Amino acid sequence: MQDIVNRLLTRPSLQQAQMAGAAVRGAYHRDPKETLTSLASWSAHPENHVRIASGIAYGVIGQRNRDALAEILPFVERLANDTDDDVREHGAEAALERLWLAHTDAMWVTTEDWIGEKNDRIVQVVVSTIARITTSGKIGRPSLLRLFMERGLGILDQVTPGASASVVQTLARAVDAMGCMAPDVVTPHVLRWAKQDDPKVLALVLAIAKTPYGPLCAGLDLKSVQTRVRKIRQAAEADAAARVSRGDGQVEYMQVVASEFLIRQQSDHMPWAWIADPYRGCQLRCEFCNARTNSEWSDDGPGGFVRRVTSVQNAAEVLALELKQEHMQPRSENAICLGVTSDPYQPSEERLMVTREILKACLAAEHPVIIQTRQQLVLRDLDIIELLAMGDLVNVYVSMQTSVDGIRNKVELGSSSTAERLRTMRMLSSKSVPVGLLLSPIMPEITDDEALLDETLRCAADAGASWVTAEVLNLHGSARAKMRRFLGDFAPALLDRYRDIYTAGERIGAPDPAIVERLTTELIPALAEKHGLTDTSRMLTSGREKSACLIRT
Numbered sequence: 001m002q003d004i005v006n007r008l009l010t011r012p013s014l015q016q017a018q019m020a021g022a023a024v025r026g027a028y029h030r031d032p033k034e035t036l037t038s039l040a041s042w043s044a045h046p047e048n049h050v051r052i053a054s055g056i057a058y059g060v061i062g063q064r065n066r067d068a069l070a071e072i073l074p075f076v077e078r079l080a081n082d083t084d085d086d087v088r089e090h091g092a093e094a095a096l097e098r099l100w101l102a103h104t105d106a107m108w109v110t111t112e113d114w115i116g117e118k119n120d121r122i123v124q125v126v127v128s129t130i131a132r133i134t135t136s137g138k139i140g141r142p143s144l145l146r147l148f149m150e151r152g153l154g155i156l157d158q159v160t161p162g163a164s165a166s167v168v169q170t171l172a173r174a175v176d177a178m179g180c181m182a183p184d185v186v187t188p189h190v191l192r193w194a195k196q197d198d199p200k201v202l203a204l205v206l207a208i209a210k211t212p213y214g215p216l217c218a219g220l221d222l223k224s225v226q227t228r229v230r231k232i233r234q235a236a237e238a239d240a241a242a243r244v245s246r247g248d249g250q251v252e253y254m255q256v257v258a259s260e261f262l263i264r265q266q267s268d269h270m271p272w273a274w275i276a277d278p279y280r281g282c283q284l285r286c287e288f289c290n291a292r293t294n295s296e297w298s299d300d301g302p303g304g305f306v307r308r309v310t311s312v313q314n315a316a317e318v319l320a321l322e323l324k325q326e327h328m329q330p331r332s333e334n335a336i337c338l339g340v341t342s343d344p345y346q347p348s349e350e351r352l353m354v355t356r357e358i359l360k361a362c363l364a365a366e367h368p369v370i371i372q373t374r375q376q377l378v379l380r381d382l383d384i385i386e387l388l389a390m391g392d393l394v395n396v397y398v399s400m401q402t403s404v405d406g407i408r409n410k411v412e413l414g415s416s417s418t419a420e421r422l423r424t425m426r427m428l429s430s431k432s433v434p435v436g437l438l439l440s441p442i443m444p445e446i447t448d449d450e451a452l453l454d455e456t457l458r459c460a461a462d463a464g465a466s467w468v469t470a471e472v473l474n475l476h477g478s479a480r481a482k483m484r485r486f487l488g489d490f491a492p493a494l495l496d497r498y499r500d501i502y503t504a505g506e507r508i509g510a511p512d513p514a515i516v517e518r519l520t521t522e523l524i525p526a527l528a529e530k531h532g533l534t535d536t537s538r539m540l541t542s543g544r545e546k547s548a549c550l551i552r553t
């Protein structure tokens with residue numbers, strides 16, 4: 001088995017991986033136990049062609065040996081959940097196809113069990129394999145093929161409600177493949193979906209209409225579907241607006257489709273050239289948040305910032321196109337930043353994974369990306385971030401205003417604790433990901449005490465941060481009134497002082513320049529020096545002065 005891997009590693013390619021996987025059949029006949037043990041390590045091998053080969057091998061072995069299924073299937077499921085698209089397509093789908101054709105009943109039970117978990121990657125592998133088998137010509141008898149398609153469409157029925165945007169696209173491609181082969185089997189299902197009121201099901205119908213099979217779907221009244229989608233969306237928006245104006249309710253999730261995604265950044269003090277925020281609105285509810293002013297300029301209204309989270313459904317697709325454009329060259333001067341007007345790892349990201357898809361697009365284009373977050377959820381994407389870091393294509397700024405929880409949890413109501421953020425820094429730096437501490441915002445008279453700052457920088461340095469970037473609190477728009485309300489409860493004695501500090505600045509909402517000067521030219525640089533937070537060798541700057549980017553104004 002080791003010889004097979006060594007050969008594959010000298011010439012890694014899809015063809016070699018397929019040959020390596022097929023060659024395992026002989027080894028399994030000689031020593032089944034030893035072969036399955038080796039395959040388990042192949043399925044977790046860092047080289048993706050070895051993982052692909054393990055999928056081929058599992059298919060080849062399982063196809064002939066039903067008794068081995070129980071041992072094989074957990075590893076095929078692992079491959080179906082692999083982060084690499086090629087491993088899922090050429091490894092997991094290839095294995096599933098063989099196993100499904102050989103042990104049809106057992107595989108229906110298994111795949112129905114897998115899709116119950118609602119894991120996007122696994123669902124996509126299952127759905128794509130159904131389409132692959134249907135169109136492969138490997139089920140010769142027409143009656144059996146129709147039965148297979150009927151049952152496959154039943155699986156599509158189960159996964160469509162609640163499907164993410166990327167799953168909807170996979171479903172549409174599968175329906176297209178099956179529909180072009182046998183429209184008489186598929187069309188009744190599509191017409192039934194078109195009568196439902198579930199927005200996800202209707203989104204699938206609209207996606208199907210754009211495929212080559214769309215015009216073959218006799219009786220599909222597209223206009224009526226579009227009208228119903230519009231009405232459902234309007235009703236949802238009206239309901240959200242009513243709840244926001246009543247001041248009650250949960251977070252409302254909205255999705256928009258964008259034709260442009262990147263926004264130009266002009267300031268010379270920011271290390272990025274482009275803003276690429278996956279969300280408008282932020283559930284983390286920081287008392288000092290200036291980004292909330294963005295929602296004052298939109299239909300969401302000031303309260304909507306924390307109650308309505310709008311995600312850009314097609315962010316990764318649009319970004320991938322934008323990154324190909326000439327003006328994005330040279331890449332080193334066009335770093336993009338996630339986390340300027342909202343946190344890219346706020347709770348909605350757990351489910352929607354827009355940020356994750358954006359990172360994948362950056363990795364595919366080898367484009368530099370800066371991530372700013374207060375959330376430990378960033379560690380979920382460590383697999384991609386690590387790969388970006390290998391090419392010096394990523395900086396992660398973990399934002400903290402202080403490491404003292406007694407203050408932090410009064411001003412930052414929904415973000416990760418100090419311990420979680422320090423653990424995040426530690427994990428990232430242990431994987432050689434360049435990490436900066438974003439000391440943001442320093443709140444005059446609250447977190448600008450020298451001892452507090454000293455302790456915060458010490459903790460960050462111990463956790464592996466390489467440099468520190470500082471930002472003193474600005475209070476624009478409604479952020480000012482919000483801060484007054486907060487101070488009224490938290491530190492009423494500071495109300496007058498804050499009025500003075502924020503009327504002495506040159507710009508509306510800017511703090512007294514004397515305070516900024518003391519912090520950014522004296523105290524923070526001295527403390528950074530003391531704790532060794534001065535290694536900016538891997539800092540991305542988009543061609544700007546590093547020293548300017550360390551102090552954001």
Ligand code: SF4
Binds near residue numbers: 283284286291415
């Ligand atoms: S995490 Fe950032 S965007 Fe979100 S509320 Fe806090 S300051 Fe505002």
